[in-house]
Amino acid sequence: MDIDTFRSETRAWLEANCPAEMRTPMGEDDICWGGRTFEFRSPAQKQWLKVMAAKGWTVPAWPKAYGGGGLTGDEQKVLTEEMHRINARPPLQSFGIWMLGPALLQFGTEAQKRHYLPQIARGEIRWCQGYSEPCAGSDLAGLQTKGVDTGVHFEVTGQKIWTSYADQADWIFCLVRTEPDERKHTGISFLLFDMQSDGVSTKPIKLISGASPFCETFFDAVKVPKDQIVGERGQGWTIAKYLLTHEREMIGASDSALFAKSDLAEDAVSAIGLDETGRLDDPMLRADLGQFLIDEICFDAHLEMTGAYMRAGHELGARSAELKYLGTELNKRRQSLRVAAGGSDDLVWEGTANDAGQVAKDWLRSKANTIEGGTSEVMLSILSKAVLKLPG
Amino acid sequence: MELLSEDQQLIADSATGFLRAGHSIAAFRALRETGDTANIAILPELAKMGWMGIVVPEELGGIGLGYRAAGLIAEELGRNLTVSPFVSSAILAGTALSTSNSQAQKIWAPKVAAGEAVLALALDETAKHRPDRVVTKVTGEADGLKLNGRKTYVVDGGFADRLVVTAKRGDDLCLLLVDPLAAGVTLTSQVMLDSRNAATVVLEDVAVRDADILAQGQAAERALAKTLAAGRAVAATEQLGIAKAAADQTYDYLRTRKQFGVHIGQLQALQHRAAELYCELAQVSSLIAAALNALDSDSADVETLTRAAKAKMARVGQQATEEGVQMHGGIGMTDEMDLGLFMKRDRALAEFLGDAGHHTEWLLRQRGI
Ligand SMILES: Cc1cc2nc3c(=O)[nH]c(=O)nc-3n(C[C@H](O)[C@H](O)[C@H](O)COP(=O)(O)OP(=O)(O)OC[C@H]3O[C@@H](n4cnc5c(N)ncnc54)[C@H](O)[C@@H]3O)c2cc1C
Numbered sequence: 063m064d065i066d067t068f069r070s071e072t073r074a075w076l077e078a079n080c081p082a083e084m085r086t087p088m089g090e091d092d093i094c095w096g097g098r099t100f101e102f103r104s105p106a107q108k109q110w111l112k113v114m115a116a117k118g119w120t121v122p123a124w125p126k127a128y129g130g131g132g133l134t135g136d137e138q139k140v141l142t143e144e145m146h147r148i149n150a151r152p153p154l155q156s157f158g159i160w161m162l163g164p165a166l167l168q169f170g171t172e173a174q175k176r177h178y179l180p181q182i183a184r185g186e187i188r189w190c191q192g193y194s195e196p197c198a199g200s201d202l203a204g205l206q207t208k209g210v211d212t213g214v215h216f217e218v219t220g221q222k223i224w225t226s227y228a229d230q231a232d233w234i235f236c237l238v239r240t241e242p243d244e245r246k247h248t249g250i251s252f253l254l255f256d257m258q259s260d261g262v263s264t265k266p267i268k269l270i271s272g273a274s275p276f277c278e279t280f281f282d283a284v285k286v287p288k289d290q291i292v293g294e295r296g297q298g299w300t301i302a303k304y305l306l307t308h309e310r311e312m313i314g315a316s317d318s319a320l321f322a323k324s325d326l327a328e329d330a331v332s333a334i335g336l337d338e339t340g341r342l343d344d345p346m347l348r349a350d351l352g353q354f355l356i357d358e359i360c361f362d363a364h365l366e367m368t369g370a371y372m373r374a375g376h377e378l379g380a381r382s383a384e385l386k387y388l389g390t391e392l393n394k395r396r397q398s399l400r401v402a403a404g405g406s407d408d409l410v411w412e413g414t415a416n417d418a419g420q421v422a423k424d425w426l427r428s429k430a431n432t433i434e435g436g437t438s439e440v441m442l443s444i445l446s447k448a449v450l451k452l453p454g
Numbered sequence: 455m456e457l458l459s460e461d462q463q464l465i466a467d468s469a470t471g472f473l474r475a476g477h478s479i480a481a482f483r484a485l486r487e488t489g490d491t492a493n494i495a496i497l498p499e500l501a502k503m504g505w506m507g508i509v510v511p512e513e514l515g516g517i518g519l520g521y522r523a524a525g526l527i528a529e530e531l532g533r534n535l536t537v538s539p540f541v542s543s544a545i546l547a548g549t550a551l552s553t554s555n556s557q558a559q560k561i562w563a564p565k566v567a568a569g570e571a572v573l574a575l576a577l578d579e580t581a582k583h584r585p586d587r588v589v590t591k592v593t594g595e596a597d598g599l600k601l602n603g604r605k606t607y608v609v610d611g612g613f614a615d616r617l618v619v620t621a622k623r624g625d626d627l628c629l630l631l632v633d634p635l636a637a638g639v640t641l642t643s644q645v646m647l648d649s650r651n652a653a654t655v656v657l658e659d660v661a662v663r664d665a666d667i668l669a670q671g672q673a674a675e676r677a678l679a680k681t682l683a684a685g686r687a688v689a690a691t692e693q694l695g696i697a698k699a700a701a702d703q704t705y706d707y708l709r710t711r712k713q714f715g716v717h718i719g720q721l722q723a724l725q726h727r728a729a730e731l732y733c734e735l736a737q738v739s740s741l742i743a744a745a746l747n748a749l750d751s752d753s754a755d756v757e758t759l760t761r762a763a764k765a766k767m768a769r770v771g772q773q774a775t776e777e778g779v780q781m782h783g784g785i786g787m788t789d790e791m792d793l794g795l796f797m798k799r800d801r802a803l804a805e806f807l808g809d810a811g812h813h814t815e816w817l818l819r820q821r822g823i
Contacts, residue, residue, distance in 0.1 A: 327821040342823040351823065352814040359762040359817075364740035367456065374457055384733050445732055446725035450705050453717045 069140045076144055079113045081106035085149045089420070090321075094154050096185025098232050114153035115184045121159055124167065128175050129183030135373025157226075158182030158189040160312040162235050165252075165305040169293045178254070190257070191309075192222040192236035192279060193302065200440050202237070203247050203299055207281060209238035215285040216240060216253060218261075221278065224434075228264040228277035231257055235305075241296045250298035255286045271426040307382040309435045314385030315365055316393055321424050326351065326396065330403040347402055354395055361392050380448035387441040390431035397421075397428035456743050458526075465523045468503060469530040479792050482535040482649075491651035492613040493537035494572075501569025506544045509684065510552050515564030521684060521749040525691040525742065532695025535795055537650060539572045541688055542610040547573030549684040550618050550629060553677040554669035558631055562616065574614035575681070576605040576632070576655055583808040585620070585682060592623040592630070592662060599662040601632065604655070609806065611653030612643025618668065619657070620678065627675055629668040636660055648795075648802040680749075683760040685807045687745040690760075690767040693803045694735075694742055697767075697774035700796040701731055704778045724781055731770075731777055738763070738770045758820070761813035768810035771800040 063071075083106040094100070094107055102108040114120050117131060122138050124130020133141060145152075163182055166175055181187040198205040207220025218238055228234070233256055241249035257264075261284040266274040293301050330351060335343050342348040368385060372378060378385070400421050401408050408421040432438040446452045458466065477496060485493055500506050508524045510516025524545060531540055543566055551563040551573075565571035579589055590603025601621060611617060617632045634641045638660035643653050669677045705728060708719030718724055745759040775797035779786035786793050804810070 327818075327823045331823055336823070341818070348818060348823060352818045355817055355821065356762050356765045356810075356814055359758065360737050360741040360766045363744040363759070364737040367740035367743060370457060381736075384736055387730075388733050388737055439726065442726040442729040443722070445729035446719075450725075450728055450732060452705065452708055452719035452725050452728065454720065 065136050065140060068137055069144065072141055072144045073147075075117075076148060076150060080148060080150045081110055083107075084110045084151045084153075086151075087149070088151050092151070094152075094185065095156055095188055095227070095230070096154050096158075097156075097188025097230065098186070099230065100185070100188065110151070111153045111185050118183065120154040120185065121163060121179075121183045124163065124179065124183065128167075129180035135375070139369070139373060154185045156182065156185070156188060157191055157231075157235075158187065161191060161305050161309050162189050164308040165235075165301055166292065168304060169252075169297075169301050174292065187232045188227070188230065190225050190228045190231035190234050190279075192225055192228075192234045194224045195221060196223050200437060202302070203250065205237055205239060205250065207236070207238050208242065209240040209251060209253060209286065211240065211288075212285075215287060216251070216291070218253065218255070218281045218284040218286055221280050223278050224267075224276050225264070225279040226276045226434075228257070228279045229266055233257060234262075234279070235292075237298055237302055240298075244296055247299045248296050250302070251295050252292045252298040252301040253286050254290045254292065255284065259284050259286070261285075269427070270429070271423045273423075273427075306436060307377075307379060310382040310386035310441075311378060313431065313435045314382070314387070314389030316389055321393065321397070321428070324400070326399055326403065327355070329400060333403050333405060333407065347399070350402075351399060354392075354399055357392060358396070361388055364388070380444055383436070383441040383444040384449075386435060387438055387445070391438060393431050394428050397425040401425040456739070458522075461519060462523050462526060465508075465519065466526040466530075469527045472499075472503070473530045473534045473536050477536040477538075478534045479795065482537060482795070485537055486649045489645070491537070491645055491649060492539075492610070494613060496536070496538050497569040497572070500538060500540065500544075501567070505540065506569045507548065507567025508544060509548045510544075510563050510567040514552065514559070514567065516548070516552075516567040521687060521746040522743070524684075524688055525746045528688045528691040529695035529698075532692035532697075532799070533699040535696070535792075535799060539574075539610045539614075541685065541692065542574045542614070543572045545688045546575045546681055546685045547618055550575070550668060550677055550681040553680045554629060554673060556668050557665050558668050562631065565615075571615040572610060572613060573616045573618055573631075574608050574611040574653075575685075576608045576611060576617040576619045578607045579603065579605060581606070583805070583812055585678070585808075588620050588622050588627065590619065590621040590657065592621045592628055597663060599664070601630070601638075601657050601660040601662050603657045605657070606654045607806070608653040608655055610651050611641060611655060612651040617655065620674075623670060626671040627678065628670045629674045629677055630662055631666045631668060632657070632660060632662070646802055648799040650799075650802065679757070682807060683756050684749055686760040686764040686813075687742065687749055689803050689806055690763045691742050691746070693767045693771045693800055694739060696796045696800050696803075697771045698735060700774045700778040700793055700800075701728075701735060703792060704728065704731075704781050707782055718781075727777055727781070731774055734770045734773060738766050741766055758817065761808075761816055764808060765810040765813040765817075768804040771804055775800050 083104055092103060094111055118126055118129060119131045119141065122131035122133045122141050126132040159182060163179060166178055193202055195205050195207060209216035209218045233254060236253050237250050238253050239249050240251040261282040263280045264277040266277050268274050330342055337343040404421050408416055410416050411419040447454055504517040505527055507516025508519050509521060511518040531538060547566055551559050551566060566573055577585055592599055592601050594600050603621060608617065614634060617634055619630050619632050621628045621630060632639060638658045640656040641653050643651060646652050708724055708728060709717060711718045742763045745763040748756045748759045778793045779797065782791065782793060785791055
């Protein structure tokens with residue numbers, strides 16, 4: 063189909079099928095994560111997921127055989143543009159889409175792809191990420207959770223930490239040391255298992271923003287069938303790193319609805335006002351805003367170029383660290399400027415006046431951006447070695 | 455990471471081949487030795503490849519490949535520190551001529567494209583770029599027109615065949631061509647910190663004919679806006695080439711210089727600064743490409759993108775050259791190394807056509823703050 067026909071058909075379909083309530087700005091609470099226990103916020107949210115999943119457009123780039131839309135790069139771009147045009151919300155967001163899916167497409171067996179990917183595409187199973195441990199953060203490959211081969215199972219014992227939404231997820235993709243005699247990086251396997259398995263428990267951790275999106279996760283002799291390994295035994299690190307490049311692209315592009323989109327310049331003017339020359343009545347903040355706006359235009363252009371590059375069939379690889387570093391550092395500045403522009407009004411924590419401190423909560427949440435998915439320092443180390451080839 | 459068309463790839467390859475072979479930094483040093491700020495000898499070669507007419511449409515004698523293609527040349531000019539009137543004549547004058555519709559256009563656009571004439575833009579009147587505060591005036595009627603004013607930082611003005619002068623005629627903006635040898639023109643040619651040429655020009659009762667007027671009123675506003683947008687984007691691209699060259703030399707040095715028994719590139723403090731510079735260069739490359747593409751498609755965000763590109767590149771250019779010198783230590787301060795040459799050229803381009811503050815202020819105004 064030529065691209066103009068695709069555009070007009072897509073436009074018409076979205077017009078007919080995207081409920082009006084799904085065309086309004088959303089906050090973190092409005093995200094559709096899917097999963098067995100997910101409670102839809104409205105019938106419209108449920109309907110939107112259903113119709114989009116039926117077309118494969120929750121994961122437009124994935125092959126149709128696995129629940130995707132099978133769209134070409136150009137078609138994906140058109141779909142995104144047409145959704146933006148009517149402010150359509152993403153019908154589904156999940157770790158399955160961002161992280162596990164790409165890894166399975168690359169490393170999964172045919173049976174695994176046919177089993178797990180459609181469940182992700184339809185929002186039936188919600189996944190969490192079991193990577194970090196109390197003693198293995200930046201030094202992730204130092205992880206100690208062990209998986210003992212008992213013949214039919216890997217018996218998994220150990221502890222993960224910072225597991226986002228572990229208490230709400232159905233399944234986990236988990237890094238486990240199955241080859242204790244191998245070296246650090248070659249002793250790890252990539253396992254998939256049900257969070258309802260015997261021996262799995264979670265304990266929520268409260269964040270500085272007051273929310274508890276992540277958990278400590280404990281495994282006590284959890285039995286994982288041996289066919290639930292992705293790739294070979296000991297190949298887990300390779301898969302884990304590949305998955306991280308996709309996670310970093312996603313975090314860098316701030317492609318999620320974690321942060322409210324708002325016009326910083328407008329917000330600042332309405333909070334502070336203009337002086338008699340028509341400039342924001344706070345010269346230092348104005349100067350900071352100026353630099354920020356230039357950097358924002360720059361990063362948006364970079365995302366656009368990078369997107370075109372990837373749609374042309376290239377993988378970013380280690381350069382995902384570049385997007386992650388730039389995007390998250392920029393978002394931290396954005397949130398700091400927002401809270402500065404609001405002054406004391408945005409410091410009210412409880413009450414309805416300022417949406418219950420949403421700006422301050424976003425500001426706090428953004429501090430995690432340069433930590434989660436690998437810290438900024440780790441991103442710079444990766445780039446200096448993998449891209450600049452500086453000596454190790 | 456950029457996706458180029460076939461034509462663009464050809465231009466990029468020939469720019470790399472041609473400039474690295476005969477017009478590298480060694481050639482720049484030789485010119486500097488002899489005090490040659492014009493390098494006029496390169497002009498016929500550039501013209502033969504079509505570069506002097508890269509943005510001039512075919513019907514006016516150019517090859518009309520556009521700004522993205524021009525950027526590929528400018529980046530290599532930057533990397534090699536090649537001295538040429540490419541930005542002044544091919545881009546600024548080339549754009550001014552291509553966007554105005556007059557008798558003067560028909561005469562001068564083909565000459566510029568063929569490398570038979572060099573034109574320089576005489577715009578600034580103060581040490582900071584303030585293009586909308588023009589004091590230079592055209593007065594009188596019909597064939598008794600007189601031009602009075604003072605222009606500064608006229609890049610390549612010292613050897614130009616004509617100056618493209620901005621002036622006010624009543625409330626109208628005018629773009630007009632002035633012969634630097636005409637009566638009443640006092641041109642002082644100067645060597646700038648980057649060993650390039652820029653002139654100051656005093657205009658006292660210079661006689662102007664109607665035929666010298668390139669554009670007037672709204673047509674002049676439009677032509678000047680496009681000219682400045684093009685100049686900003688292409689100058690930023692030259693800066694990008696300089697910054698990438700400075701960064702590459704620095705990464706090399708980190709891989710080879712040893713202190714404390716290790717390569718200094720093993721020291722994380724330096725690794726992280728190098729990687730941060732790399733990230734900035736990657737994103738500003740995308741912004742510059744977007745600005746050049748916007749010029750080619752005449753899209754609505756030309757002003758925003760070209761100004762953002764110029765402002766951002768000013769900061770990244772400074773970062774690249776300063777980090778380059780710092781990470782080289784003492785040797786970075788020597789004239790023997792190229793870093794100082796990069797730093798000087800970068801500084802000149804950062805000022806040219808408006809610095810970071812100038813364009814950031816525009817953006818703030820445009821956003822209503
Ligand atoms: C909101 C949030 C959600 C998360 N979600 C998940 C999840 O779902 N699943 C999961 O597995 N993990 C998750 N994480 C964990 C995250 O990946 C880790 O926090 C991160 O990798 C850093 O590890 P750490 O916390 O142990 O810090 P550390 O590694 O102890 O780092 C402490 C400091 O030392 C620096 N540092 C460490 N090593 C180096 C080095 N070699 N060179 C220079 N500096 C260094 C770091 O940059 C940092 O500044 C989440 C984290 C957050 C904040």
